[in-house]
Amino acid sequence: MKTGLLMAILLSVLLPPVSVIIPFFIIYNRLGLSGTLLGLIIVTLTTTIPFVTWMMLGYFRNLPKIEALARIDGYSRVGTFVRIVIPLAKTGIVVGALISFLFAWNEYTFAQVLVTGTPAATIPPAISGFFFQVPHPQHLAAALIYSVLVSFIAIYFLQRHITKLNIVEVLGG
Amino acid sequence: MAEIVLKNICKEYGKKTAVSDLNLEVKDKELVVFLGPSGCGKTTTLNMIAGIDEPTSGKLFFDGEDVTSLPAHVRNVAMVFQSATLYPHLTSYENIRMSLRIMRLGKEEKDKKIKEVANLLSINEFLNRFPGQLSGGERQRVATAKAIIRNPRVFLMDEPLSGLDAALRESLRGELVLLQKRLGVTMVFVTHDQVEAMTLGDRIVVMNHGVLQQMGPPDDIYNHPVNTFVASFVGTPPMNLFEGRLERISAQTMLFKNEILNIELPRKLIDKLEGSGRTQKEAILGCRPQDLTLRFGPSLDRSVGGRVYNIEKLGKESVVTIEYAANQQKIKVLVPGIFQGGLEQSVAAVPQPEHVFLFDRQTGASLVR
Numbered sequence: 272m273k274t275g276l277l278m279a280i281l282l283s284v285l286l287p288p289v290s291v292i293i294p295f296f297i298i299y300n301r302l303g304l305s306g307t308l309l310g311l312i313i314v315t316l317t318t319t320i321p322f323v324t325w326m327m328l329g330y331f332r333n334l335p336k337i338e339a340l341a342r343i344d345g346y347s348r349v350g351t352f353v354r355i356v357i358p359l360a361k362t363g364i365v366v367g368a369l370i371s372f373l374f375a376w377n378e379y380t381f382a383q384v385l386v387t388g389t390p391a392a393t394i395p396p397a398i399s400g401f402f403f404q405v406p407h408p409q410h411l412a413a414a415l416i417y418s419v420l421v422s423f424i425a426i427y428f429l430q431r432h433i434t435k436l437n438i439v440e441v442l443g444g
Numbered sequence: 445m446a447e448i449v450l451k452n453i454c455k456e457y458g459k460k461t462a463v464s465d466l467n468l469e470v471k472d473k474e475l476v477v478f479l480g481p482s483g484c485g486k487t488t489t490l491n492m493i494a495g496i497d498e499p500t501s502g503k504l505f506f507d508g509e510d511v512t513s514l515p516a517h518v519r520n521v522a523m524v525f526q527s528a529t530l531y532p533h534l535t536s537y538e539n540i541r542m543s544l545r546i547m548r549l550g551k552e553e554k555d556k557k558i559k560e561v562a563n564l565l566s567i568n569e570f571l572n573r574f575p576g577q578l579s580g581g582e583r584q585r586v587a588t589a590k591a592i593i594r595n596p597r598v599f600l601m602d603e604p605l606s607g608l609d610a611a612l613r614e615s616l617r618g619e620l621v622l623l624q625k626r627l628g629v630t631m632v633f634v635t636h637d638q639v640e641a642m643t644l645g646d647r648i649v650v651m652n653h654g655v656l657q658q659m660g661p662p663d664d665i666y667n668h669p670v671n672t673f674v675a676s677f678v679g680t681p682p683m684n685l686f687e688g689r690l691e692r693i694s695a696q697t698m699l700f701k702n703e704i705l706n707i708e709l710p711r712k713l714i715d716k717l718e719g720s721g722r723t724q725k726e727a728i729l730g731c732r733p734q735d736l737t738l739r740f741g742p743s744l745d746r747s748v749g750g751r752v753y754n755i756e757k758l759g760k761e762s763v764v765t766i767e768y769a770a771n772q773q774k775i776k777v778l779v780p781g782i783f784q785g786g787l788e789q790s791v792a793a794v795p796q797p798e799h800v801f802l803f804d805r806q807t808g809a810s811l812v813r
Contacts, residue, residue, distance in 0.1 A: 339496045340529050345517030345546035359533050 277328070284321045292384050299385060306389035314381045319371040326370070330363035331356070369429050376422055394418045446506045446597035446630050447472045448493060453502035455488050455654075462488040463654045466502070475624050475631045477645035479638060481677070485654035486634045487602055493632060494600050495519050506597060517546050522591035523600040527607035528583045530575040536586045537571040543590050561589040580608045584616055592627060599624065599631040605640065617643060638678050642666070650674050672728060672808035675801060681733045681763050681776040684795075686748075687805060689725045690717075700729050700802070704768065706746045710798050716812040717802070727811060730801035733778040736793040738764060740785060747792040748775060755783050766793060 295314060296305065304310035334356065341351040357364070379395040387396040398418060401411035448470040455463040463485040470476045478486035491497040492504065495516035504512045511519050522543070530539045537558060544554050562568045565585045575583055584604060591599060601620075605613045621644055624631045635641055641648050642662045650657040650665060650673075658670045669675035669683075676682040688702030690709075698714050700707045707729070709717075742749055750768030762783035767774050777793050785791060802811040 335529060335532055337529055337531055339491070339523070340525060340531070342496050342516045343494060343521065343523050344542045355531065
C-alpha cells in the first residue's frame, strides 16, 4: 500500500512536464483556470510534490527512532509527529520549502503558456516580455535583478536558518 | 512497584508470529532478563509490556489489574532503549523533563526532582549538553535518569548496554543492578548477551522463535538446561553436542555410543533416566567445553580424536577448537592456562561422564529433568 502510493507519486514525474502543457491548457480553458494564479499553483505542485515527497522521505527515514520513547512519555501518534518528529525534521522541511519556492519562482514554461499577459503573470514570463524592447534593454536588466534579488534574499535568510539547525542536528546526532 | 503477569500472550505481524502463547510472571522487585538470539520475540514482548505494541491475543496484568489495552504512559512504565535513545534536539535536562510531562507538577518541583536524579546518577555536569555531545556511558546515565525519575511501576530495558565498549558495559551493569536493588523496582531487561543475562538476572527467561524455552534462576538455566537450544545458547564457548545412542549393558551400566565415543554413564544419570522412564535409544550427549579432558596424541577408545583447528588464548584459559577426523565436525575444549600445543597437532578429548547432559535426539528436550 505504502510502496504503491510512493510509486504512483514517482510515476507522475515520469512524463516530461512540457508534454502535458497542451492538455493542461485545454482543460484549464474549459474550467476557467487559465490566466489564474490558482491554475498555475496546481500545475507547479504536480512537479514539486513528487520531488519534495521523495526528498523528505529520505530525511524522515534517517531520523533517530524516537517514536517509542515519545509513546512512553505520553505522546499520541499525532502528538509525536507534531511535537517531536516535525521539530526534528525542521531542517529537511526548510530545505524542501526552499526548493519548491525556487521551482515555482523560476518556473517559465507553464507560466508562459497559461498566465502570460494576465494579472496572474509571474516574473519569468513577464521578463520575457522585455526581450524585444530594443530601445530599453535597461528595463530587462532591472527586471532580472529584481527576480534574482528575491530568490537571493530567500536563500540568504533560510541558509542561515539551515546551517544553524544543521549544527544542532550534528550535535544531537 | 508491580508484579507483571503475562497470560497466553500472542503477537502476530501479518502472517508472521513474533510471540506465541507466552505465559510468565515477574514478581515484585524482581529483575528478570529476557535472553535469546535476535528475532526471538524478546523485544516484542518488552514492547507489549511497555504498551508500545498491543498483543494480538492474551492478557497482561500489572498487580492483578488488566492493562492489556492501556496506553504506555498510563501504565507508568519507564523504558531505556537500545543504545540509550534520547531526543537529539533537546538537552539532557529537557530530555529528563520529558518524563515528567504527564505529571501535574510545578516548575520548581520538576526542577527539584531532576536535580535529585541528576545527583543520584552523577550527571549534573552534562545536564545542559545535547545527547550528541555525550559519550555512550553518559548518554546511558541520562537515559536511566529519564527512566527512574517517574518512580515507574516497571522498569524496562531493551539491550541498553549493547552499543558500549566492554569495560564500560561491565561497570554500568554493576551500577544498574545496584540501582534496581536500591530503588526496589521490578525490572525487565532484554539482552542477547548471555553473560549479561547470567550476571544481572534474578531469573532468566530464554526465548527462541517467539517461544519461551526455559525460565529460572541463572544457575538452574546453566546446570539444568531443558533442551539443546538453551544448553548451547547459554555458556561460552557453547556446549558440544554429539549425536548417538544409549545402550544398556547390564542392570547397572549404560553406555552412550556413536562412531567415536563410548561413554559409560554415571549411576546418578541412569537413575534419573529410569526415573523419568526415558530410556530410548536415540540421544544427544552434551558436554561443556570445560568438562572435556584434553590429551596429546592419537585418539583412544572413548575420546574424540582430531587435529587442533584453532586456539584462542585468553590468559587464564585457552579455547581449543578441534576438528575431528570423522566428518570435519568441530568441538571446543576449554583448557586451563595457555595451551602448549600448536595448530594441526593431533589431540584427543575425553568427556567427563559425571558432567554430561542427555537430550532427546528428535525434540532436543532434556532427558534428565
